[in-house]
Amino acid sequence: MLYVVAFPHLAPALLAQIEAIRTQHSEHANRIAAHITFVFGTADPVDAVTARLVQAARRPAFTVRFGPAIPGEDSDGHYAFLPATEPAGTLRDIYRTLNPHPSRPADDFVAHITLANSPDRSGIEPALARAATLPLPAEGTIDALVLLRQSEHRLDRVAAFKLDA
16 A cells, blocks of 8 residues: 655654654554555555546645544544645645545545544543643644655655655
8 A cells, every 4th residue: 555644743742742642642653754645545556546646736835733633433443633724736636636536525634643543532642742842833844745665663754755946
């Protein structure tokens, strides 16, 4: 499976706090640093995803703003995440470009950093409480999109696409 993510550049102190929460409350923290996922696993060929990445990267690097942590839920369980509140249009455009047949409509896509995941709501409450102490809203920069391949229980970097300056 292939994934496309962006690693927002955040203030070092904030990033350290986010990673501390993720390390304690997210089963994925040991595999990948804090990120925004744009492609949530596709079996499309690498060259097809790469072509979409080249197109999506034809934009300047941009500032992204994160708001306070909120809970979420889907068929896999409960989540605590930091939503990327701005620029929502740019984030949705990247999602739309990278997902020609999305599992969810682009208008429903909420870019975010996952802080915690759990099968039940009580499992994310400690992460939400810790996240309430983060200095938010906060801004970071997105300057690249990264293509990853899942191998066994690892995520391997295939390529990085710098956003046009």
